[in-house]
Amino acid sequence: MRNKLATQSLFELSAAGRRATTFPESDVGAGPLDELLPAEQLAESPPPLPELSEPTVVRHFVNLSTLNMSVDTHFYPLGSCTMKYNPKRHERLARFGGIGDLHPYAHPEDSQGMLAVLYDLQEMLAEIAGLPAVSLHPAAGAQGELTALLVAAAWFRDRGEERTKVLFPSSAHGTNPASAALAGFKTVQLNKSAGGLVDFDELVSQVDDSTAVFMITNPNTLGIFEKEIVRISQLLHDHGALVYIDGANMNANVGITRPGDFGGDMMHYNVHKTFTGPHGAGGPGAGPIAVRDFLADYLPAPVVQKTGEGYELATPSRSIGRMRSFFGNVGILLRGYFYLRTLGASGLKDVAEQAVLNANYLKAKLADVLPVPDGEWCLHEFVASAKRVKDERGITAMDIAKRLLDYGFHAPTVYFPLVVPEAMMIEPTETESMETLDCFAKAIRTIVTEDPEFLHSAPHTTPISRPDEVAAGRNPVFRWTPACDS
Numbered sequence: 001m002r003n004k005l006a007t008q009s010l011f012e013l014s015a016a017g018r019r020a021t022t023f024p025e026s027d028v029g030a031g032p033l034d035e036l037l038p039a040e041q042l043a044e045s046p047p048p049l050p051e052l053s054e055p056t057v058v059r060h061f062v063n064l065s066t067l068n069m070s071v072d073t074h075f076y077p078l079g080s081c082t083m084k085y086n087p088k089r090h091e092r093l094a095r096f097g098g099i100g101d102l103h104p105y106a107h108p109e110d111s112q113g114m115l116a117v118l119y120d121l122q123e124m125l126a127e128i129a130g131l132p133a134v135s136l137h138p139a140a141g142a143q144g145e146l147t148a149l150l151v152a153a154a155w156f157r158d159r160g161e162e163r164t165k166v167l168f169p170s171s172a173h174g175t176n177p178a179s180a181a182l183a184g185f186k187t188v189q190l191n192k193s194a195g196g197l198v199d200f201d202e203l204v205s206q207v208d209d210s211t212a213v214f215m216i217t218n219p220n221t222l223g224i225f226e227k228e229i230v231r232i233s234q235l236l237h238d239h240g241a242l243v244y245i246d247g248a249n250m251n252a253n254v255g256i257t258r259p260g261d262f263g264g265d266m267m268h269y270n271v272h273k274t275f276t277g278p279h280g281a282g283g284p285g286a287g288p289i290a291v292r293d294f295l296a297d298y299l300p301a302p303v304v305q306k307t308g309e310g311y312e313l314a315t316p317s318r319s320i321g322r323m324r325s326f327f328g329n330v331g332i333l334l335r336g337y338f339y340l341r342t343l344g345a346s347g348l349k350d351v352a353e354q355a356v357l358n359a360n361y362l363k364a365k366l367a368d369v370l371p372v373p374d375g376e377w378c379l380h381e382f383v384a385s386a387k388r389v390k391d392e393r394g395i396t397a398m399d400i401a402k403r404l405l406d407y408g409f410h411a412p413t414v415y416f417p418l419v420v421p422e423a424m425m426i427e428p429t430e431t432e433s434m435e436t437l438d439c440f441a442k443a444i445r446t447i448v449t450e451d452p453e454f455l456h457s458a459p460h461t462t463p464i465s466r467p468d469e470v471a472a473g474r475n476p477v478f479r480w481t482p483a484c485d486s
């Protein structure tokens with residue numbers, strides 16, 4: 001029998017007369033209230049609050065807290081999101097009094113330590129990107145994309161060039177075209193794929209003098225390195241356009257290869273992926289951008305500059321203005337800073353190598369049940385297809401994903417990217433052990449042998465099984481409504 005404490009609301013658990021705390025009888029009477037408030041303003045009866053004992057309340061909330069899945073409790077191979085373990089020491093360091101309590105309005109003279117840290121972070125991110133100028137402002141990867149595109153638009157405007165188009169491959173993350181549209185560009189999707197990679201000939205046919213930017217993720221959303229990236233960048237540059245590298249997948253590159261070296265002019269980081277800022281549902285994150293020197297004057301204000309004696313906040317001469325209040329999500333930036341300082345350059349290279357090794361290990365372990373249509377080797381993640389198991393046994397990617405919850409694993413990303421049928425995008429990250437990966441592979445291998453009917457109604461161990469996900473996402477109901485409330 002399921003534990004009601006975790007599945008029912010406190011209102012449903014209420015029992016008349018129960019109390020967590022008892023107060024002595026009031027000896028002041030009701031008189032003063034009547035005098036303070038006119039009678040017609042007073043409620044006729046007390047509000048229908050739940051009546052509960054203390055253990056019921058405590059158990060309810062503790063049980064609720066265990067219903068969610070998190071990186072701290074479960075393996076979380078959510079492809080594209082890089083749900084790696086966030087070391088606790090970075091959490092603690094980011095909360096140290098002198099750092100965590102600093103007021104965002106503190107005068108630069110009184111916050112030299114913080115400015116030194118942020119300046120160092122700018123420098124480290126520039127070095128890792130191979131691009132010299134950094135803005136720490138954007139609060140997420142998507143805002144980084146928008147910021148960089150606004151920077152590009154301002155640069156083209158100053159040059160008197162009217163460029164209207166932004167190109168991106170069909171495997172691009174949805175935020176790429178969304179950011180381009182928000183920045184005022186026309187979006188053009190490339191549809192062909194050469195083994196999961198950008199089709200160079202199609203790109204040639206689309207690039208012209210109205211192209212402003214080509215947005216590309218490398219390694220791409222299939223977890224494959226775009227090995228023609230130098231030729232691609234050259235093509236764009238020959239047409240006077242810029243190359244934007246979506247750095248969401250930098251976990252595979254850090255310490256090994258740099259966007260600036262393979263032709264990128266602008267990029268964003270997702271600190272909450274690559275550098276262990278915790279992901280919070282939709283935020284707060286940090287999506288700093290790095291750009292080439294000729295774009296530096298257009299970066300959002302302020303940037304941290306080094307002066308003779310210390311550090312100051314400065315506004316770049318052609319700045320696009322502010323993208324975010326204060327200095328971005330400093331709490332997340334700090335976690336990224338501590339992570340980078342802890343690892344150093346060689347540690348960072350280890351991260352990428354281990355992430356790639358883990359992904360290839362898992363890919364090989366699952367190859368006969370969930371084959372990967374594109375790419376012999378992957379980088380930090382791979383996109384497997386459940387099409388065969390669907391054709392043969394009627395088991396879908398969604399069935400496998402839902403059933404994994406019963407086995408104690410967070411599901412991989414499913415049905416994205418759209419270019420792979422029955423896609424399961426699996427990203428183990430470098431923080432997982434071989435034992436965990438073996439367990440996960442074993443669970444999937446077991447699931448694909450289970451009764452398809454049983455799988456269609458999985459998960460079977462969670463309080464709710466298959467909600468209408470679109471309705472739940474678009475119209476979430478967070479408030480309990482009493483039956484009598486019309």
Ligand SMILES: Cc1ncc(COP(=O)(O)O)c(C=O)c1O
Pocket residue numbers: 080081140141142143173175217221246248249270285287
């Ligand atoms: C490839 C890619 N680009 C961009 C983004 C957007 O990043 P954010 O969620 O930080 O806005 C994501 C997020 O998952 C991503 O995977």
